[in-house]
Structures are given as structure tokens and as C-alpha cells.
Amino acid sequence: MNPKPRNLRNIGIIAHVDAGKTTTTERILFYAGESHRIGDVSRGTARMDFEPQEQTRGITISSAAITVHWNGAQINLIDTPGHIDFNIEVNRSLRVLDGAVVVFDGVAGVEPQTETNWRLADRYRVPRIAFVNKLDRLGADFLRVVAMMEERLGVKALAVQLPIGAEGDFRGVVDVVGMRALVWDKDDASQPYSVADVPAEMLAAAQRHRAALVELAVEQDEAAMVAYLYGEEPSAEVLRACIRKGVLAGAFVPVLAGSAYRNRGVEPLLDAVVDWLPKPGEVGSASDSQAPFAALAFKIASDDHGAMTFVRVYSGRLRRGDTVLNAATGRMERAARLYEVHADDRIERDELVAGDIAAIVGLKDTLTGHTLCDRNHPVHLEEISVPEPVIHVAIEPKAQADQQSLSKALQAMLREDPSLQLRQDAESGQTILSGMGELQLDVSIEKLRAKYGVEVSVGRPQVAYRETIVRETEVHHVHKKQTGGPGQFAELRLRIAPLARGEGIVFDSQVVGGVIPREFIPAVEAGIRRAAQSGVVAGFPCVDFIATLVDGSHHERDSSAMAFELAAGAAFREAAAQAEPLVLEPVMSVEVITPADYLGDCIGDLTRRRGMVRGQAMRGNAAVVEAHVPLKEMFGYIGNLRALSSGRAQYTMQFDHYAVAPANEMATLVKS
Numbered sequence: 001m002n003p004k005p006r007n008l009r010n011i012g013i014i015a016h017v018d019a020g021k022t023t024t025t026e027r028i029l030f031y032a033g034e035s036h037r038i039g040d041v042s043r044g045t046a047r048m049d050f051e052p053q054e055q056t057r058g059i060t061i062s063s064a065a066i067t068v069h070w071n072g073a074q075i076n077l078i079d080t081p082g083h084i085d086f087n088i089e090v091n092r093s094l095r096v097l098d099g100a101v102v103v104f105d106g107v108a109g110v111e112p113q114t115e116t117n118w119r120l121a122d123r124y125r126v127p128r129i130a131f132v133n134k135l136d137r138l139g140a141d142f143l144r145v146v147a148m149m150e151e152r153l154g155v156k157a158l159a160v161q162l163p164i165g166a167e168g169d170f171r172g173v174v175d176v177v178g179m180r181a182l183v184w185d186k187d188d189a190s191q192p193y194s195v196a197d198v199p200a201e202m203l204a205a206a207q208r209h210r211a212a213l214v215e216l217a218v219e220q221d222e223a224a225m226v227a228y229l230y231g232e233e234p235s236a237e238v239l240r241a242c243i244r245k246g247v248l249a250g251a252f253v254p255v256l257a258g259s260a261y262r263n264r265g266v267e268p269l270l271d272a273v274v275d276w277l278p279k280p281g282e283v284g285s286a287s288d289s290q291a292p293f294a295a296l297a298f299k300i301a302s303d304d305h306g307a308m309t310f311v312r313v314y315s316g317r318l319r320r321g322d323t324v325l326n327a328a329t330g331r332m333e334r335a336a337r338l339y340e341v342h343a344d345d346r347i348e349r350d351e352l353v354a355g356d357i358a359a360i361v362g363l364k365d366t367l368t369g370h371t372l373c374d375r376n377h378p379v380h381l382e383e384i385s386v387p388e389p390v391i392h393v394a395i396e397p398k399a400q401a402d403q404q405s406l407s408k409a410l411q412a413m414l415r416e417d418p419s420l421q422l423r424q425d426a427e428s429g430q431t432i433l434s435g436m437g438e439l440q441l442d443v444s445i446e447k448l449r450a451k452y453g454v455e456v457s458v459g460r461p462q463v464a465y466r467e468t469i470v471r472e473t474e475v476h477h478v479h480k481k482q483t484g485g486p487g488q489f490a491e492l493r494l495r496i497a498p499l500a501r502g503e504g505i506v507f508d509s510q511v512v513g514g515v516i517p518r519e520f521i522p523a524v525e526a527g528i529r530r531a532a533q534s535g536v537v538a539g540f541p542c543v544d545f546i547a548t549l550v551d552g553s554h555h556e557r558d559s560s561a562m563a564f565e566l567a568a569g570a571a572f573r574e575a576a577a578q579a580e581p582l583v584l585e586p587v588m589s590v591e592v593i594t595p596a597d598y599l600g601d602c603i604g605d606l607t608r609r610r611g612m613v614r615g616q617a618m619r620g621n622a623a624v625v626e627a628h629v630p631l632k633e634m635f636g637y638i639g640n641l642r643a644l645s646s647g648r649a650q651y652t653m654q655f656d657h658y659a660v661a662p663a664n665e666m667a668t669l670v671k672s
Contacts, residue, residue, distance in 0.1 A: 006287075008355050009277050010312070012078040012093045014121070015103035016111035017652070020133040024103055024260040024269075025066075025079040031266050032068035032075070065310065065341045065357060073274045076357045088419035088436075092298045092368060092384045094120050096312035096357065099277030100128045101269065106140035106259075108619060109148040112591045112652050118153050127247045127283060129254045129272050135163050136170045136259040139621055146255050156252035158216060159209055160243070161268065163257045164199060173257045173265060174198050176210045177243070178236040184264045193267065213239070216252060220245035240275055247276045248283050280355030289354040291315040292377035293324060297363075297370045298384060300415045307415065308339070308359040309366050311352075314381065316374065318352045318360075326363075327380050328370040336362025368418045386418045389434035390586040390631055390655050393441055394459035395448075396431060402454050406431075409452035413444060420444060434464060436655070438635075463632045464586060465669065466658055467535035467542040469579035472497035474550065477574060479567035489559050490567035492516065492524065492552035496575045499544045501584075501658055505532060506546040516552045516564070523561035524549050527568030536576045537583055538669040543658075545579075547572065583666045586631045589656040591624060592641070594649035599623045601644045609633035610662075628656060632665075 015021040068075050078097065080090045094100065100121055104114065121128055132145045142163045149157040164172040164181060172183035172193065181196040198206050214234060218224040220242045224234055234242070246252050256272055258265015281287030293316030301308045318324065323334045339346040339359040352358050366372065369383040397406045410433070414420055421434040435441045438461055448454045474495040481488040499506065507525040516524070525547075532542040554564075590611065594602050596618075602625055603613055611629035618624070634653060641649050661669070 006279060006353075006355050007073045008280055009073055009075045009273055010078075010096070010098045010280060010355070010357050011075060011273060011277055012080055012090075012097045012100045012126075013103060014080050014090055014094070014100055014114075014117045016105065016108070016113040016117075019103045019105040019108070019111070019114070020260050021103045022079055024101075024131065024133060024266070025077065027260045027263060027266040028077065028270060029066065029068060031270060032070050065359075067340055067342060070270045071274045075270075075273060078357070088386060088417065089299075090117050091120055091387075094124045094126055095382075095384050096296060096298045097124075097126055098280055098283060099273070100126050101273065102128050102130050102253075103260075104130060104132045104145050104149070106132050106135040106142060106145060106257075107137050108593070109145045110152040112589065112654060115152060116654060118155075125250070125283070127250060127276075127278055129247065129256065129269075129276055130157065131256050131258060131265070131269055133258060133260050135166075135257055136168060136262050136264075138167050140167055140170070142257050149253070149255070156216070158213060158243070158246075158252045158254050160213065160254045160272075161257045161265075162202065162206060162209060164202065170259060170262070170264065173268065174202055174206050175268070176206055176213055177239050179206065179210060182268060184262075193264075217242035217246060220249065220251060244276045248278050287354045288315050289317055291354070292374035292379075293318055293322075294371065294373045294377075294379050294381065295324075295352075296381045297366050297368060297372060300366075300368060301359075302412050302416060307363070307412075308341075308361055309363045310341070310357070310359050311372065313352050313354050313356045313358070315354050317354070318372075320350050323375075324372045325375040325378055326366055326370055327373055327378050328367075329365050331365055332375065333363045333366055333372065335360045367415060384418075387436060387655070388464075389419065389421050389436055390464045391437060391441065392421075392432050392434035392462050392464055393445075394425070394430040394462075395433050395445065395456045398455040398457055405452065406448070406454045406456065409448055409454050412452070413447065417444075430459075437653075461635060465538070465540040465661070466584040467537050467540045467576075467581055468544045468584055469496060469498050469542070469576055469581050471580050473575050473579040475571050475575040475578070477567055477571035479563055479570065481563075487555075487558040488563040488566070489555040490520075490552070490563040491554070492564070492567055492571060493550040494528075494568065494571040494575055495548045495550050496545050496572065496579055497548075498579075499546055501544055503544050505529060505543060507549075508546060509549040511549055511552060516549070516554055517559075520554065520559065520561055520564040521549065523565040524568040527565035528572045530565070531569035531572040532576075535581070536573055537581045537666070540583065540669075542576060542581070543584075545576075583661040583669055584658040585661040585665065587628050587656050587659045588631050588634060588653040590627045590629045590634070590651060590653040592627070592649060592651045593619065593622050593624050594645050596621075596623045598645040598649055599625070602641070602649060605640060605644060609637070629653075630659075630661075631655075 013021050013025050065078050068077060078093045080093050132142050134140055135142060146157045146159050149155055160176050161173040163170055164174060171186060172181055174181050179198060181198050182193045183196055184193050185191045217239050218228045218234060224238050224242055228234060243254055256269055260266060295311040295313045297309050297311050299310040318335055320338050323332050326333050338349040338352055340349050341359050371381045373379045397403050410422055414422055419436055423432050425432055445458055448456055476493050479490040509521050528547045535542040592602050606627045606629060609629050610633050611627040613627045615626045641651055
């Protein structure tokens with residue numbers, strides 16, 4: 001039986017880019033006493049955006065952790081990026097968190113990246129509360145955002161507050177649970193709110209929302225339900241307890257209102273975090289400090305003092321100087337120092353305990369997704385999935401003397417960000433850096449210069465195409481080589497067949513009776529996978545097929561793993577060439593938000609870019625266009641969009657799927 005959970009909350013702040021996520025976090029730090037001044041994103045003084053590029057660009061690039069205290073609870077808080085290019089940061093943060101605050105823009109409502117993050121939170125079963133921000137803005141509508149959450153996210157959104165005043169007159173909220181008004185000083189909202197009666201003009205609406213809230217909440221507790229059916233109105237304390245049960249069970253999501261920039265709504269949000277989000281061990285993974293040690297490494301951060309490995313401790317204890325097993329590598333690692341992290345500051349700890357999110361210094365071979373555990377009780381925790389990159393650039397040092405420095409810097413960056421990939425182009429010998437989008441690659445290249453002091457020349461961004469096959473085909477191949485000494489011999493029959501998009505490469509062996517020794521079978525698979533990396537049409541990786549080893553034979557003396565690997569590679573190339581190979585191009589999901597005056601021009605421009613418009617809607621006073629557009633056609637789009645909308649339209653995009661490239665596009669790629 002687990003001991004009583006610690007009064008600890010491990011939470012993340014997640015949102016679409018520019019919804020006010022970091023501003024909300026900065027206000028939390030201020031009200032919780034962690035910061036004595038309010039940081040401002042627009043002025044580059046936000047404490048959580050402490051990297052130089054974050055301050056310059058005004059966006060969050062990497063997730064930052066900090067510890068605060070509120071109402072007797074310790075809150076480990078992670079502020080995550082909103083931009084899709086840095087979605088790996090949200091992914092790995094959600095993997096280790098117990099709860100999340102999802103911030104919504106009161107004007108824009110549910111935006112594409114919010115949907116992506118919401119699905120990620122669903123996948124990891126993370127309980128959430130919602131904070132509708134920017135209610136002081138023109139066009140903000142709290143109840144419209146609540147309705148959008150239900151429609152677009154498929155969730156039961158429970159309005160636990162209602163805004164008092166709209167847009168520029170927004171000054172407070174009605175606490176529907178306690179049926180009271182919380183009002184902030186008009187001139188100095190950083191002062192504590194005052195409690196007042198619900199405004200007379202809002203009383204009917206507040207009672208209506210409370211009745212709906214009560215009906216939903218009491219379903220979570222049998223005693224409360226029975227009392228309610230017998231006519232007993234639940235107290236605010238009973239309702240809060242019922243809401244907590246509903247949040248932990250995923251039955252609904254409480255929605256709060258505020259304007260972080262105007263300092264309104266933050267203290268009640270902190271109350272909701274403590275009241276309704278789970279302690280470690282209450283949902284999902286156990287959190288027993290007496291059990292054998294187990295922790296998941298979810299982030300690597302390098303600075304002048306070496307690499308810091310961020311971990312979530314799921315069970316047991318880790319003391320400074322302890323040696324633990326890295327279950328992924330099978331090697332022992334020593335935790336030289338332990339730190340509680342406060343954004344860019346750190347406090348040394350003697351011990352980490354189940355439930356903690358903290359950093360370890362001294363680990364040599366630990367990467368994102370690796371499990372650290374007690375050597376006598378090995379365990380593998382679920383790894384963190386990493387998306388496939390869709391865009392790449394060729395880079396080389398401007399000075400030949402910087403080649404070694406570049407290589408060292410790139411390896412450090414790859415340790416920090418697993419969504420970056422690096423390879424050498426076999427034909428040109430160029431170093432190719434791949435990532436999730438132009439912004440991520442821009443940030444990475446700037447980091448090479450600013451952080452590592454390496455100036456690089458960069459090629460134009462290139463699309464990460466793929467190849468696939470259309471029909472099933474089978475080939476027989478014999479690899480035979482005889483030179484003076486021992487020869488090489490491998491014979492095999494290989495069948496390849498297409499799979500659905502996104503299935504990758506699947507290998508199967510039907511060989512029986514030892515016609516090919518068992519120890520050579522992995523070499524066959526390795527040969528196929530290696531050959532598939534360069535395809536057969538235009539040199540792009542071939543995906544979405546199943547390769548089946550049907551039959552074969554070997555020679556007692558001349559057969560080897562290398563011979564079968566070479567044979568398998570040649571057999572794959574022969575089979576793929578006969579299987580009607582095609583080129584696939586990445587297609588992006590694009591959302592354009594524009595004043596209605598420019599709607600026609602925006603749609604026309606998307607159509608010229610081979611875009612397929614999938615839907616149109618109005619969001620406040622803006623038109624929203626959703627489309628699928630090939631990534632190749634989106635380079636330089638922001639300049640065009642600004643020009644045709646007088647700088648008033650904006651867009652977001654994220655990878656959606658791979659589709660067959662048109663014949664003329666394929667012909668161009670084959671020639672190049």
C-alpha cells in the first residue's frame with residue numbers, strides 16, 4: 001500500500017502560440033512569491049523565457065521548469081512552447097506531468113496547436129483545467145470559447161467562473177461554485193481581489209450555470225448525489241470535492257476566466273491547480289518513495305558546466321552520489337549532483353523522492369526517454385515518441401578549422417532536442433540537419449553561432465520527401481563472389497508489398513527448416529532497411545511496405561551475415577524498381593486567420609499553392625480558412641500573406657500526412 005500522496009503538483013502550462021501562456025506563468029510566479037517583479041514577454045524580461053533567442057523573438061523555445069508554493073502545496077511548473085516546430089517539448093513534458101493548465105485565447109478560442117496539445121494530453125491521460133485568457137481584448141467571448149472546446153475538442157467543458165464585464169470593462173469573475181464575485185482593483189490589479197455579491201444583472205445567468213454545474217458534479221460522488229436527489233443543495237466544499245473527482249476521472253474540464261496581462265484571474269487559477277489537479281500517484285503511475293528507484297529522463301540541457309538531465313522520479317529515492325542503472329543502455333550512471341530547478345537558477349538537493357521533477361548532473365550516456373532505475377530491480381518506463389522531421393538544410397562551417405567545433409556542437413544539440421536529426425549525404429558529403437519546420441532550423445542555426453561560436457553556411461531549406469511502392473512483387477536474388485580465399489554466397493527470395501500511409505517498414509520471415517541459418521535473418525532485415533534509406537526513384541527513404549523473406553539457401557563455408565545483408569539490399573532495390581515506386585511529399589495542415597475583406601485573396605493564394613481548402617468559418621470578426629497544402633509550396637508564405645492582407649492576416653501550420661507527389665513534381669525530383 002502506497003503512503004499518503006505528498007502535497008505536490010507536477011503541472012504544465014500548454015497552449016497555442018501567443019495565447020498568453022508565458023505571461024500566465026509569469027503572473028503565477030509573482031503571486032506565489034517566487035518573483036518580486038512581473039516579467040514581460042514583450043520587453044524580453046520574462047523569467048521563464050531566459051534564453052537569449054526567447055527574449056529576442058518573444059516566444060518560448062524550450063520548456064522551462066520552476067518550483068513555487070501556494071496554499072501549503074509545492075507546485076513544480078513547466079512552461080512549454082506554443083509553436084508547432086517545438087512540439088517535442090510539449091510531448092516530453094506531458095509524458096512526465098500529473099496535470100496541465102491549458103490556456104485559451106479569449107478571442108481566437110480553440111486554435112490548431114491547442115488541438116494538437118489536447119490530443120497529446122489525452123494520449124498520456126493528463127487531467128486538465130482550462131484558463132480562458134485575454135478577456136480584456138476586443139472581441140473576447142468566454143462562453144463562445146467554452147462552446148468551441150466542446151465542439152472541437154469533444155470534451156465536457158464546465159464553466160466554474162463567468163466574467164464580470166467584457167473587453168475593456170473586464171474587471172472580475174463570478175465564482176459559480178461559491179456564488180460570489182471576485183473583483184480586482186481597476187487601477188492596480190496586482191493587489192488581492194475583493195469579494196463581493198454577484199452583480200444583480202448576472203444573478204440569473206450565474207444560477208443557471210451553477211444548476212448545470214451541480215448536476216454534473218454530484219454524479220462523481222454517490223453520497224452527494226443521494227443528498228441532491230433528496231433536495232439538499234450541495235455546499236461549495238462538497239462541490240469542489242466533486243469537481244476534483246471529475247477532473248481526476250477525466251469526466252469534464254473546469255473552465256476559468258481571466259486576463260493574465262491585466263493580473264486578473266491568476267490567484268483563483270492557482271487555487272484551482274491545488275484544489276483540482278492530482279498529486280503524484282493519484283492518477284496513473286504509482287509514486288511510492290519506499291519502492292525501488294525508477295525515473296524517466298525527459299530532457300537534456302547543456303550549459304558551460306556540462307549536461308543537466310531532467311528527470312521525473314516515479315518511485316524510490318535517489319541520493320547525491322548514488323549509482324543507478326540506465327535500462328536503455330545497460331550501463332551504470334553516477335548522479336554527481338541533484339538540483340531543484342527554478343528557471344535559470346538551481347538549488348542543490350541531497351535527495352530526490354518519488355514525485356519529484358528535478359535535474360541530475362553527471363550522467364554521461366543518458367538521453368531523452370531513457371529509464372534510470374535500481375540495478376537490482378531493472379524496469380523500462382514507456383519511452384517518449386519523437387516525430388519524423390519534414391524539412392532539412394545543408395550546413396557547413398564557414399572556416400574549415402571549425403569543422404570539429406561544428407560536429408561537437410551538433411552532437412550537443414541533438415542530445416538536447418531529439419526531434420532534430422543529422423546525416424551525411426552519401427553523394428555530396430554534405431552535413432544535412434533535419435527538423436520540424438523553418439523556425440526550428442533557424443533557431444538551431446542561430447544557436448550554433450550564439451551559444452557555440454560556430455559560423456555556418458546554410459543551404460536553402462529542402463522538403464523531406466519519401467518514396468513508397470504501389471504493388472506487390474517478388475524477386476529471386478543470388479549474391480555470389482569468389483576471390484582467391486573464402487568466397488561470398490547468399491541466395492534469397494524476397495517479396496515486398498505496400499502498406500497504408502504511416503505504417504513504416506515491416507519485416508517478416510517465412511523461412512523454415514534452416515535453409516537460411518537463424519543468425520543470418522537479422523542481416524537480411526538490416527540489408528533491406530539500409531537499402532530502403534536511399535530508395536529507387538530519386539534517392540529518398542522508401543517507407544510503408546512489408547518485406548517478407550520467403551525462401552533461400554546458404555553455403556556452409558562461404559555464407560556470412562555480410563553476404564546476406566548485401567544480397568538483401570540488392571534484392572530490395574530490384575523488387576522496389578518493379579513495384580511501381582512513387583515519391584511522397586509532406587502535406588501540411590494550414591489555418592489562415594484573416595479579416596473578411598481579404599478572404600478571397602487568401603483562398604486564391606492557397607489554391608495557387610496546390611492547396612485543398614477543407615473548411616471556412618468565422619471566429620469573432622475574422623475569417624478562418626483550413627486547408628491542406630504541400631510543404632514545398634509553403635516556403636516564403638508569410639511574406640506573401642502579409643503583402644496580400646496589408647499585414648493583418650496570420651497563419652499556423654503543422655505536418656498532417658504524406659501524399660503522392662504529382663507526376664510533374666516527381667519528374668523534376670528524378671532529374672535533380
